[in-house]
Amino acid sequence: MSWQTFILHVFTYGILLYSILLLVCYVCIGAFSISETRTYLNKNSFTDYRVLASSTEAPSISVLAPAYNEGTTIIENVRSLLSLHYNNLEVIIINDGSKDDSLEKLIDAYDLYRIDFFVNAQLATKPVRGVYKSRNPVYRKLIVVDKVNGGKADALNVGVNIAQNNYYVCIDVDCVLEQDALLKLAKPFLENATERVIAAGGVVRIANSCQIEGGRLVKVNLAKQFLPRVQTLEYIRAFLLSRMAWTRLNGLLLISGAFGAFDRDIVIKCGGYNSETVGEDMELVVRMRRYMEERDEPYRVSFIPDPLCWTEAPSTFKILGRQRNRWARGTIETLRIHKKMFFNPNYGLLGMLSYPYWLFFEFMAPIIEFFGTIGLIIYCLSGPINWSLFMIMLGVLSIGVLYSIFAILMEVLTYNQYKQRKDILRLVLVAILEPVIFHPFVVWSSIRGNFDLLRKHNGGWGEMTRQGFATEKKTVTKLL
Amino acid sequence: MFLAKLLILNEFLPVAYFSRVHYQVIVMLSIAGLIISLLVYMLFYMYFKSKHEKKHDKWRLISDLLIHRAVFYDAEEEDIDETEAQAAIAATARAKKLMHNKHSRKFVTGEILSAKKNMTGTASDNLKQLYQQLGLDKYALKSLKSRLWHIKAKAIQELTVMEMSEYVNQLYAFTNDQVELVRMEAQTAIVQFNGFEGLRFLDIITYPISDWQQIKLLQQLAHVPPVNISIDGWLRSENNSVVVFALKLARNYHRFELHDDILLCLDHADQNVRLEVINYLCEIYTDDTTDELISRFLKEDFKNQLAMIKAMQNIGSEKDILFLLSLLDNESHEMKLTAARALAKIGKSGLASLQGHALAKSYPLNEMVLQIKGELAA
Numbered sequence: 001m002s003w004q005t006f007i008l009h010v011f012t013y014g015i016l017l018y019s020i021l022l023l024v025c026y027v028c029i030g031a032f033s034i035s036e037t038r039t040y041l042n043k044n045s046f047t048d049y050r051v052l053a054s055s056t057e058a059p060s061i062s063v064l065a066p067a068y069n070e071g072t073t074i075i076e077n078v079r080s081l082l083s084l085h086y087n088n089l090e091v092i093i094i095n096d097g098s099k100d101d102s103l104e105k106l107i108d109a110y111d112l113y114r115i116d117f118f119v120n121a122q123l124a125t126k127p128v129r130g131v132y133k134s135r136n137p138v139y140r141k142l143i144v145v146d147k148v149n150g151g152k153a154d155a156l157n158v159g160v161n162i163a164q165n166n167y168y169v170c171i172d173v174d175c176v177l178e179q180d181a182l183l184k185l186a187k188p189f190l191e192n193a194t195e196r197v198i199a200a201g202g203v204v205r206i207a208n209s210c211q212i213e214g215g216r217l218v219k220v221n222l223a224k225q226f227l228p229r230v231q232t233l234e235y236i237r238a239f240l241l242s243r244m245a246w247t248r249l250n251g252l253l254l255i256s257g258a259f260g261a262f263d264r265d266i267v268i269k270c271g272g273y274n275s276e277t278v279g280e281d282m283e284l285v286v287r288m289r290r291y292m293e294e295r296d297e298p299y300r301v302s303f304i305p306d307p308l309c310w311t312e313a314p315s316t317f318k319i320l321g322r323q324r325n326r327w328a329r330g331t332i333e334t335l336r337i338h339k340k341m342f343f344n345p346n347y348g349l350l351g352m353l354s355y356p357y358w359l360f361f362e363f364m365a366p367i368i369e370f371f372g373t374i375g376l377i378i379y380c381l382s383g384p385i386n387w388s389l390f391m392i393m394l395g396v397l398s399i400g401v402l403y404s405i406f407a408i409l410m411e412v413l414t415y416n417q418y419k420q421r422k423d424i425l426r427l428v429l430v431a432i433l434e435p436v437i438f439h440p441f442v443v444w445s446s447i448r449g450n451f452d453l454l455r456k457h458n459g460g461w462g463e464m465t466r467q468g469f470a471t472e473k474k475t476v477t478k479l480l
Numbered sequence: 481m482f483l484a485k486l487l488i489l490n491e492f493l494p495v496a497y498f499s500r501v502h503y504q505v506i507v508m509l510s511i512a513g514l515i516i517s518l519l520v521y522m523l524f525y526m527y528f529k530s531k532h533e534k535k536h537d538k539w540r541l542i543s544d545l546l547i548h549r550a551v552f553y554d555a556e557e558e559d560i561d562e563t564e565a566q567a568a569i570a571a572t573a574r575a576k577k578l579m580h581n582k583h584s585r586k587f588v589t590g591e592i593l594s595a596k597k598n599m600t601g602t603a604s605d606n607l608k609q610l611y612q613q614l615g616l617d618k619y620a621l622k623s624l625k626s627r628l629w630h631i632k633a634k635a636i637q638e639l640t641v642m643e644m645s646e647y648v649n650q651l652y653a654f655t656n657d658q659v660e661l662v663r664m665e666a667q668t669a670i671v672q673f674n675g676f677e678g679l680r681f682l683d684i685i686t687y688p689i690s691d692w693q694q695i696k697l698l699q700q701l702a703h704v705p706p707v708n709i710s711i712d713g714w715l716r717s718e719n720n721s722v723v724v725f726a727l728k729l730a731r732n733y734h735r736f737e738l739h740d741d742i743l744l745c746l747d748h749a750d751q752n753v754r755l756e757v758i759n760y761l762c763e764i765y766t767d768d769t770t771d772e773l774i775s776r777f778l779k780e781d782f783k784n785q786l787a788m789i790k791a792m793q794n795i796g797s798e799k800d801i802l803f804l805l806s807l808l809d810n811e812s813h814e815m816k817l818t819a820a821r822a823l824a825k826i827g828k829s830g831l832a833s834l835q836g837h838a839l840a841k842s843y844p845l846n847e848m849v850l851q852i853k854g855e856l857a858a
Binding site: 045421 | 504507508511512514515518519521522525526629630633634637661664665687688689690691692693694695696698699721728783813814817844847848850851853854
């Protein structure tokens with residue numbers, strides 16, 4: 001056997017093993033997701049959230065919303081947050097050194113004045129320039145913090161320092177929340193008597209083309225543009241299948257930075273958000289889990305499948321590429337920081353299953369796919385074109401399509417946000433087109449993220465200029 | 481996803497024993513078959529769902545009629561006896577026939593239940609009669625024997641909403657069920673039927689009561705006239721969640737006479753119990769309460785220490801000033817701020833002591849004092 005043949009064999013059987021494992025993962029994710037979703041829906045049918053809304057025993061919650069150059073939409077977004085159904089609530093807006101007039105707009109709109117406030121810096125952050133409260137008692141729940149720019153993680157750490165309550169919910173200020181979102185997110189912290197719930201995540205859905213009035217979602221529409229539409233499918237797949245399955249196993253490693261609730265005490269004990277990574281949301285959850293595992297305390301990370309939070313998705317390849325580049329870097333950084341857990345039985349399921357899954361199937365998948373495709377092209381170029389290869393490629397893509405269609409089916413069977421049959425058929429069409437139009441771009445963006453990290457190029461979050469969707473009776477069709 | 485990619489190189493694989501084309505066709509057909517199956521299932525599901533919605537409109541019409549007749553029926557006005565009244569409310573043969581179908585029965589039950597939740601008085605009683613006339617209580621009882629927990633729990637919830645108090649003994653057996661949702665619904669039912677007396681299940685339960693269930697039960701009890709039930713037995717329960725719940729009851733219903741018994745729970749082994757005791761003492765206290773808290777302060781963990789000082793913001797007096805001043809040297813800023821706030825809330829003497837403290841002019845106490853003064857002025 002020549003060395004070329006040997007390498008080809010290793011490559012071939014390596015890919016075979018990887019493919020089989022990935023398929024097994026997909027099947028398991030599907031099965032666990034069905035089980036967890038069914039349990040949740042059954043449980044939820046007994047729940048009257050009004051009990052929590054009117055109870056003085058409900059836990060108090062701080063909502064943390066970092067804002068950077070959000071002047072276009074900040075007033076409406078804050079109004080939307082203030083109108084959430086929850087009694088024991090404080091809303092903390094953290095102006096992360098915006099260069100625009102966000103702070104001035106907030107001061108004018110909400111009649112704010114600067115108060116004397118001792119910031120208990122339990123987490124190290126960039127300096128706080130001032131804390132503001134409203135003279136108008138209607139806005140008594142509102143606290144606005146002005147700080148020196150330090151990024152999202154730093155802004156959230158300031159929020160954690162200033163928050164007065166045991167639990168906090170972090171949200172992206174441009175997100176639109178359902179009115180009962182906090183009631184639903186608070187419940188997991190109350191219903192578990194044997195394990196400490198350290199964090200709870202919620203589903204994020206795509207708001208492009210949806211009808212938003214006065215900062216509230218009034219009508220759900222399927223995104224009209226291709227990129228947001230394909231991300232709609234992607235989010236359904238990620239939230240309804242993957243995260244539900246990992247919740248079943250109590251192995252969830254990621255709660256979206258756009259919408260999640262946390263036990264403040266544990267967050268502080270863990271050292272808060274890591275400003276050195278762009279994947280601070282995942283890194284925090286992993287660190288919190290690690291903290292609990294190392295202390296051998298029973299705990300759980302919960303997840304709510306109800307569509308509670310709606311956000312704008314990138315509609316241009318440029319912004320999308322930047323986002324996916326950042327996600328890739330965030331994943332690598334988190335895995336690198338916590339490499340100690342890799343196949344480490346001391347961390348239980350976290351070390352033996354969750355971490356390896358993320359390493360092999362989230363971080364390595366785009367790399368293997370990229371180099372696999374290159375190898376394939378070289379193989380094709382080195383010999384005569386074989387038309388049966390085309391059929392086989394179609395088979396590869398079909399498995400991805402199958403998984404997407406299963407996700408659409410789960411959506412139809414559960415929350416069915418897109419009522420019209422033609423919308424579902426459009427999603428099916430997107431599932432067919434995604435592997436050839438969208439997926440290669442996502443893989444390429446991840447590869448670029450890997451290269452950027454190797455070159456120590458930290459693109460950070462990048463600035464976003466939002467069109468916004470908070471204006472009256474406006475239908476979102478344009479994006480960032 | 482890479483399985484098929486690999487097949488491109490299939491001369492190196494064991495599958496090369498198969499005919500290449502034959503193998504590819506099998507793989508492709510299997511995947512295509514699965515996709516088509518899912519799509520067909522999805523389309524059929526959507527079709528039958530919309531068809532069901534049309535059926536729902538029909539069932540809604542029938543149930544609305546039944547509910548309307550029951551709600552607006554007044555036996556006294558009609559001047560007829562109870563038997564006649566029942567007959568008048570009685571469901572039509574068509575409606576009874578509808579109950580044989582599982583789906584229509586579920587639908588009509590749901591409609592009656594949601595109407596019942598919004599009714600009181602005669603209308604509510606009439607709906608209860610309608611429910612029984614349709615034999616829905618018998619179906620619910622049958623569901624209690626189901627092996628599926630959610631069906632069992634749903635049946636308990638249904639009997640509770642419909643106020644079927646005659647089945648209370650059957651429901652009581654579920655109050656310590658191993659499935660959380662089942663026992664939660666059963667506990668809710670017993671409290672719904674028997675009010676405070678229904679809390680007797682606290683004597684027997686071995687599973688913990690979650691915070692959510694405690695909130696639910698307290699909310700339910702808020703709607704019934706308070707009764708001075710005996711709580712002290714639950715304060716000694718081996719189930720810590722029962723002790724916590726008993727303490728919440730004592731706090732919410734201002735059970736002053738239990739103060740001394742509850743004070744003993746400050747030495748309870750469970751941290752949550754001790755925290756709930758502090759919450760109770762924050763509202764129900766004597767002149768000596770703060771002394772008791774101070775005497776146990778050093779033995780407590782940080783969370784409970786903080787709760788003690790927060791309680792002293794409400795119940796502290798001049799005799800506690802020295803103790804609170806000593807906390808201004810504490811290494812935790814949170815503790816310092818809480819103690820400073822407690823001092824300020826004691827009154828002028830407390831505030832003067834705070835401002836006169838040696839560290840009051842330096843960071844961080846100077847900023848804390850400014851914040852507290854701002855809070856007092858607001």
